[in-house]
Structure formats: structure tokens, C-alpha cells
Amino acid sequence: MNEQNRTNAELSSKTANTRFSDRTLADRVYESVLSKIVNGxxxxxxxxxxxxxxxxxLRVSRPILRQALKQLKADDVIVSRQGSGSYVKRRPDGAVLDFxxxxxxxxxxxxxxxxxxxxxxxxAIAAQRRTSEDLxxxxxxxxxxxxxxRTGQLGVDADEVLHDAICKAADNHYFVAARNSMKANILTGMSLTRNLSLTKTQARLELVQGEHYDIVAAIxxxxxxxxxxxxxxxxDNARRRVFDGD
Structure with missing residues (x-):
């Protein structure tokens, strides 16, 4: 590698590391503000x-804070009013911080x-390529x-098996590889949402399962x-349900 290429690579690495560091810090700020809202x-x-x-x-710069607030707005937790500031739109269930x-x-x-x-x-692709074995x-x-x-179980493993089966029915190993690369994160999210659902009514559980049936029917x-x-x-509903208020 010549000197110019080495310099460019080092600058690229530093830029990537800075972005990662900023994102990680913004995430911490996001969760700090979220905790204040959840705790009342x-x-x-x-x-x-x-x-x-x-x-x-929070001892952060304004750009970092704004990244965090932008995410809270995207999650529909806060809302901005022009010329007035940001206001709490809803209080997520306190169980979010427990699970x-x-x-x-x-x-x-x-x-x-x-x-x-x-x-x-x-x-979408599974709907065209699924076989009788996939179904x-x-x-x-x-x-x-x-x-x-019916038995009050958490059902994370069964939920993951269903989504994995649908992905495999697309008959494209890149979809499976993409999901597998995020498997730990996916299971963490499923565990959170299913734990939260168990704290709600039976109708909530049936609503989520109804969404699964809609997917399967279309396929x-x-x-x-x-x-x-x-x-x-x-x-998208699962994401929003993480922050369902009480």
C-alpha cells in the first residue's frame, strides 16, 4: 500500500470509528432521556x-443530543413544537426497562x-416460491x-422458528444469512416484545398472532x-408496541 492509500485508509478508519462512537453515545443519551420519561x-x-x-x-454535545431526540421522535415518544421545544407525547410501559x-x-x-x-x-418472494414442504x-x-x-408460555423460540421458516421459503440463502447475522439482536427484540405482551390482555396476544396469520395467509x-x-x-407494529403507554 502506498503512502497516499495508507493515509486515506487511516482517515476512513478514523471517520468510521468517530461515527460509531457518536452513535453509541447518542444511544446512551437516548436511553437516559427515555428512562426519565418511563420513570415519570x-x-x-x-x-x-x-x-x-x-x-x-448529560455532558454531551448538541449534535449528539439531537441525534438522541430524533430517535425519540421517530419512536413517537416525544414531539417537537416549532418555537417551543420538545414535549413528552407518551410514557412507555415501565416494564420496558425491566425486560x-x-x-x-x-x-x-x-x-x-x-x-x-x-x-x-x-x-414477498416466499409467496411466489413456497413449496408444500415450506407451508x-x-x-x-x-x-x-x-x-x-394457550398455555401462557413466552414463545420466543416458536416465534423465531416461524420467521425463519418464512425466510427459508424465499429460497434465497442471502435472506437467511442476513437474519442469522443479527440473530442475537432479533431474539432480544422478540423476548422483549413477547414479555411485554404477556403483561397485557389476552386480546393483545391474539392481535399479534393475528398478524402472523395474515402473513401466512398471503404467502x-x-x-x-x-x-x-x-x-x-x-x-413495524412490534416496534411501536415496545413503547405502548400504560
Whole structure:
């Protein structure tokens, strides 16, 4: 490697490391502000402290704080009012902090974004390529989830088996590889959402399972567009349900 290429590589590495560091710091700020809202320190309808105050308290720069606030807005937890500041729109269920590993919430939300894109396309292709054997595997997985709901089990493993079976039905190993690369993150997100569902009513569990049935029905009918929409809606809803208020 010549000197110029080495210099460019070093600059690229430093830039990447800086971005990663900034993102990690923004995630910590995001979870700090989220904790204040979940714990009731900042009530629903209340205005957040000013950016200057939050930067001083959390010891971060304004760009880092704004990254964190942008994510909270995307998660529909806070809302900005022009010329007035940011306000708490809803208070997520306190159980979120009980079930989510420390420092993982921002990452879980990003995993849902990844899954919505990847699994939506996988479901669409699966609708065209699924075989009778694929449908048997999918039906067995959803039947196991039904059993988990009837018996009050968490059902994370069964949930993962269902989504994996749908991905495999697309008959493209890159979809499976993409999911496998995020398997630990995916299971963490599933564990969180299913634990939260167990704290809700039976109707909530049935609502989630109904979304699974919508996906399967579209795949069975070979309706790619419906399968894509149903999968993306299911995963996007799961992301939103993380922050369902009490």
C-alpha cells in the first residue's frame, strides 16, 4: 500500500470509528432521556428541559443530543413544537426497562427497522416460491405459537422458528444469512416484545398472532404484495408496541 492509500485508509478508519462512537453515545443519551420519561421524572405533556440544560446534565454535545431526540421522535415518544421545544407525547410501559437488557433499547429499535426491510421482501418472494414442504414448516411453527399462547408460555423460540421458516421459503440463502447475522439482536427484540405482551390482555396476544396469520395467509395465496405489507406491518407494529403507554 502506498503512502497516499495508507493515509486515506487511516482517515476512513478514523471517520468510521468517530461515527460509531457518536452513535453509541447518542444511544446512551437516548436511553437516559427515555428512562426519565418511563420513570415519570418528565411527565406526559411536559416540556423537556432545554437542549442547553440536557447537554450540561448529560455532558454531551448538541449534535449528539439531537441525534438522541430524533430517535425519540421517530419512536413517537416525544414531539417537537416549532418555537417551543420538545414535549413528552407518551410514557412507555415501565416494564420496558425491566425486560430490556441495559443499553439495548436503541439497538432493538434499529433491529426492527432492519427486519422490516429484509423480512418484508423475503415474505414477498416466499409467496411466489413456497413449496408444500415450506407451508408444512410454516404451519407447524404457527401451531406451536398457538400452543404457547394457550398455555401462557413466552414463545420466543416458536416465534423465531416461524420467521425463519418464512425466510427459508424465499429460497434465497442471502435472506437467511442476513437474519442469522443479527440473530442475537432479533431474539432480544422478540423476548422483549413477547414479555411485554404477556403483561397485557389476552386480546393483545391474539392481535399479534393475528398478524402472523395474515402473513401466512398471503404467502399461501401467493400474494407477494400482501405478504410484504403484512410482514412489514407486523414488524413495524412490534416496534411501536415496545413503547405502548400504560
Amino acid at each position: 421524572e418528565i411527565a406526559v405533556g411536559s416540556k423537556l428541559p432545554t437542549e442547553h440544560q440536557l447537554c450540561d446534565e 430490556a437488557p441495559v443499553g439495548s433499547i436503541a439497538d432493538i429499535q434499529r433491529t426492527f427497522e432492519f427486519r422490516s426491510a429484509i423480512e418484508g421482501e423475503a415474505a 408444512k414448516a410454516i404451519d407447524a411453527a404457527i401451531a406451536e405459537l398457538d400452543h404457547c399462547i 399461501r395465496a401467493k400474494d407477494s404484495d400482501a405478504a410484504n405489507k403484512a410482514m412489514r406491518a407486523h414488524i
